[in-house]
Amino acid sequence: MKFSLLLLLTIVSAVLCTSQGPDTRIVGGYPATIYNYPFVVSIVYTNPETGEQTPRCVGSIISSWHVLTTAHCFSDPNVENYKLRVGSTSSIEGGTLFDIYYIIIHPDYVESPRTADAAIVVLTQHVTISESVRVIYIPPQETYIPDGYTVRAIGWGAEEEDGALLDTLKVFDTRTIPLQQCIEAFADDDNINVYDQVICTQAAGRSMCRGDSGAPIIIGEVLVGIASYSSSCDDSTPDTFTRIDRHTGWILQEAVPPYGRSAASPVRVAPVVSWSATRTIIIIGEVLVGIASYSSSCDDSTPDAFTRIDRHTGWILQEAVPPYSRSAASPSNWIITNMAFKVLCALALLSAASAAPGSRLTGGSPLPVEEFPSVVAITYYYPRPQITVQRCVGSLVSSIHVMTAASCFDGADLDNMRVRAGSAQPLSGGTDVGVTHFIAHPDFEEYPRTADIAVLFLEQFLPITSTVNILYLPPPGYDVPDGISLRVASWGFESLDGGPLNDLKTALLPKIPLAQCQQAFADSEEASITPSVVCTFAPGQGICHGDVGAPAVISNVLVGIASYYENCDGTHPDVWTRVDSYTTWIMQVTAGASRMLTV
Structure with missing residues (x-):
C-alpha cells in the first residue's frame, strides 16, 4: 500500500553529488x-x-x-x-x-x-x-x-x-x-x-x-x-x-533574505505535529480525513482509493453514540467540534469580516464561502429603524465557539446579536444561530485598544460541512516571520464613505516588523502596539468599517484577529490581535464552557 499525508502533502526534494564529491547515492529506486x-x-x-x-x-x-x-x-x-x-x-x-x-x-x-x-x-x-x-x-x-x-x-x-x-x-x-x-x-x-x-x-x-x-x-x-x-x-x-x-x-x-531584499516565498514551518503510525489511513495533523477502501494492485500502477471522512461527518456524529444507558468518555463530537483545540499548526483557509465597530477589506477579490468555511458574519438587529446589519466578523474554532474582537461588543445587546455561518452573503443563506454569551479577555481595554479578543458562544452546535468548518489555534509562541503574507477575508466597507459588501472578499496582507508598526502609530493614542499584536501593510489594501474580528490566517491556522485601523485608504498598517499570545486563555475559557463536551 502507498501512503500520503494530505495538506502537508506530496513529494519533494532531491539529491545529488559527484563521483569526486561526498558520499551517498540512490540504490533500488x-x-x-x-x-x-x-x-x-x-x-x-x-x-x-x-x-x-x-x-x-x-x-x-x-x-x-x-x-x-x-x-x-x-x-x-x-x-x-x-x-x-x-x-x-x-x-x-x-x-x-x-x-x-x-x-x-x-x-x-x-x-x-x-x-x-x-x-x-x-x-x-x-x-x-x-x-x-x-x-x-x-x-x-x-x-x-x-x-x-x-x-x-x-x-x-x-x-x-x-x-x-x-x-x-x-x-x-x-x-x-x-x-x-x-x-x-x-x-x-x-x-x-x-x-x-x-x-x-x-x-x-x-x-x-x-x-x-x-x-x-x-x-x-x-x-x-x-x-x-x-x-x-x-x-x-x-x-x-x-x-x-x-x-x-x-x-x-x-534563512533570512540578503540585506535589503524581501522573500517572495519565505521559509515555511509545516503545520503538523504528528504523523500517522498506520498506512491504512490518511491524516492531516491529528485529523482523520480518509480510510483505505480499494486498490486494484499492490504497486503504484494505479491509484489507491480512500473513503473521504468529511463527506460522512454528519452520519458519524448521528450513529457514533454510546450503547444504551452508557456514557462516552471520549465522544466523537469532541474530535469534530473541538479539533481546533488540539493546537496543531495545520492547513486550510480563512475567515471574513463585516460592518460595525471599525474595519473593512479594501482592494481584495471575491470568493465563495467553500474556500473559507470557518468565517462567520456577526449580525446585529437595530429595533429602530428595525434593520439588521453585519456588525463584525468571526472565526469558528469549534462548532459552538467563535473567535472575534472584544471591541465588537461595545454597547451591544446580545439579544439582538446573531451569527450567520456557511454563506458568502452576510445577511442571507447558510445557517443563522443565536448567541448565549461572550467572554472578553480580562485585559481588554478600548483605549488604547489592548487585548482585543473574545470568545462568543453559540446557542447550538453547527454541523461540519463543506461550507462550515473550523480553524486551528496556533501554539503559544507561534512566531510568524516578517514579510509572510496573511490571508484575510471580510464583508467590510470598500471605503470610509462606502457601504458594506454583500459578498465575501479576500486579500493577502504581508506582515511587517513590529518596530515599523510602532513607528507608524507613534502619535496615536488609539492602539497599543505591543508584542501581542501583529501588523500588516499592503498599499491600497487593508481593513475598514465592518471588518472588526476578521481573521488573518496562514493555511488553516488563525494567527490574527482584526482589531484596529487608522483609515480605509491603505496608507497605514492594520493592527491584529496576535492569537498565539492568548491560546492558553482561549483553551481555558472554551474547556470550562457549559456548552463544551468533556473528555
Missing part, C-alpha cells in the same frame, strides 16, 4: 520528474584546475533565497566553484543555474565524526516559483517521527559504488529504524556521530550512495532529513540523515 519534486536542486561543482563541471550534492529549496543541504558538501570553501541547477529533472542540463552568494555552515558542524551536518546556501538572486520550482516545508521543532515509519528519499546518486551518477531523478521509499539499532550498526565506525540529531533508515535493496549527499527524505510535503553518511552503497548498513526538526530554530534564524 524508480525514476521521477522535477514536477513531482520541484524543490529538489542539483549542486554542481566546477573543478578549478580543469574547469570540468560535475553534479556534487543535492539540496532542497526552503525559501525563494535559500537551499538546505549538508555541510560536508562544501569541502572546497570557494563559493565561486559551485552553482545550483534548479527546476530540472536532469542533474547535468536544463532548468536554471544559480550562483551562490554565501554559505552558512551549522556552528556545531564537525567533519569527523560527522556531527550537525547541515548548511544553508544563500543565492545571489531569488528563484521564481513555478510548476518545476517550489519551496518545501521544514518540520516544527522537536517533531515526533516514529520508528518503522515510511519516508521517501530522492536523488541523482550512483546505482553502485563504482557506477556513474544518474542523469535522471530517482526516488525510493525506506523506513526509519530505532536510534539504538543505528548506534549499534556504527559502533566501530569513527566517521559518524549517531545521536538524537540524526535519523537512520534501512530497507531491503534500497539505500543512498555516492552523489546523494544532502538528498532529502520527506514525509508528504515536509523535509524531515538530509543525507549525511552511508558506509556502503547497499542495504547492509543504515543510511544516516541530519534530522531537520532538531535544527528548525537555527534555520529560521539564519
Whole structure:
C-alpha cells in the first residue's frame, strides 16, 4: 500500500553529488520528474584546475533565497566553484543555474565524526516559483517521527559504488529504524556521530550512495532529513540523515533574505505535529480525513482509493453514540467540534469580516464561502429603524465557539446579536444561530485598544460541512516571520464613505516588523502596539468599517484577529490581535464552557 499525508502533502526534494564529491547515492529506486519534486536542486561543482563541471550534492529549496543541504558538501570553501541547477529533472542540463552568494555552515558542524551536518546556501538572486520550482516545508521543532515509519528519499546518486551518477531523478521509499539499532550498526565506525540529531533508515535493496549527499527524505510535503553518511552503497548498513526538526530554530534564524531584499516565498514551518503510525489511513495533523477502501494492485500502477471522512461527518456524529444507558468518555463530537483545540499548526483557509465597530477589506477579490468555511458574519438587529446589519466578523474554532474582537461588543445587546455561518452573503443563506454569551479577555481595554479578543458562544452546535468548518489555534509562541503574507477575508466597507459588501472578499496582507508598526502609530493614542499584536501593510489594501474580528490566517491556522485601523485608504498598517499570545486563555475559557463536551 502507498501512503500520503494530505495538506502537508506530496513529494519533494532531491539529491545529488559527484563521483569526486561526498558520499551517498540512490540504490533500488524508480525514476521521477522535477514536477513531482520541484524543490529538489542539483549542486554542481566546477573543478578549478580543469574547469570540468560535475553534479556534487543535492539540496532542497526552503525559501525563494535559500537551499538546505549538508555541510560536508562544501569541502572546497570557494563559493565561486559551485552553482545550483534548479527546476530540472536532469542533474547535468536544463532548468536554471544559480550562483551562490554565501554559505552558512551549522556552528556545531564537525567533519569527523560527522556531527550537525547541515548548511544553508544563500543565492545571489531569488528563484521564481513555478510548476518545476517550489519551496518545501521544514518540520516544527522537536517533531515526533516514529520508528518503522515510511519516508521517501530522492536523488541523482550512483546505482553502485563504482557506477556513474544518474542523469535522471530517482526516488525510493525506506523506513526509519530505532536510534539504538543505528548506534549499534556504527559502533566501530569513527566517521559518524549517531545521536538524537540524526535519523537512520534501512530497507531491503534500497539505500543512498555516492552523489546523494544532502538528498532529502520527506514525509508528504515536509523535509524531515538530509543525507549525511552511508558506509556502503547497499542495504547492509543504515543510511544516516541530519534530522531537520532538531535544527528548525537555527534555520529560521539564519534563512533570512540578503540585506535589503524581501522573500517572495519565505521559509515555511509545516503545520503538523504528528504523523500517522498506520498506512491504512490518511491524516492531516491529528485529523482523520480518509480510510483505505480499494486498490486494484499492490504497486503504484494505479491509484489507491480512500473513503473521504468529511463527506460522512454528519452520519458519524448521528450513529457514533454510546450503547444504551452508557456514557462516552471520549465522544466523537469532541474530535469534530473541538479539533481546533488540539493546537496543531495545520492547513486550510480563512475567515471574513463585516460592518460595525471599525474595519473593512479594501482592494481584495471575491470568493465563495467553500474556500473559507470557518468565517462567520456577526449580525446585529437595530429595533429602530428595525434593520439588521453585519456588525463584525468571526472565526469558528469549534462548532459552538467563535473567535472575534472584544471591541465588537461595545454597547451591544446580545439579544439582538446573531451569527450567520456557511454563506458568502452576510445577511442571507447558510445557517443563522443565536448567541448565549461572550467572554472578553480580562485585559481588554478600548483605549488604547489592548487585548482585543473574545470568545462568543453559540446557542447550538453547527454541523461540519463543506461550507462550515473550523480553524486551528496556533501554539503559544507561534512566531510568524516578517514579510509572510496573511490571508484575510471580510464583508467590510470598500471605503470610509462606502457601504458594506454583500459578498465575501479576500486579500493577502504581508506582515511587517513590529518596530515599523510602532513607528507608524507613534502619535496615536488609539492602539497599543505591543508584542501581542501583529501588523500588516499592503498599499491600497487593508481593513475598514465592518471588518472588526476578521481573521488573518496562514493555511488553516488563525494567527490574527482584526482589531484596529487608522483609515480605509491603505496608507497605514492594520493592527491584529496576535492569537498565539492568548491560546492558553482561549483553551481555558472554551474547556470550562457549559456548552463544551468533556473528555
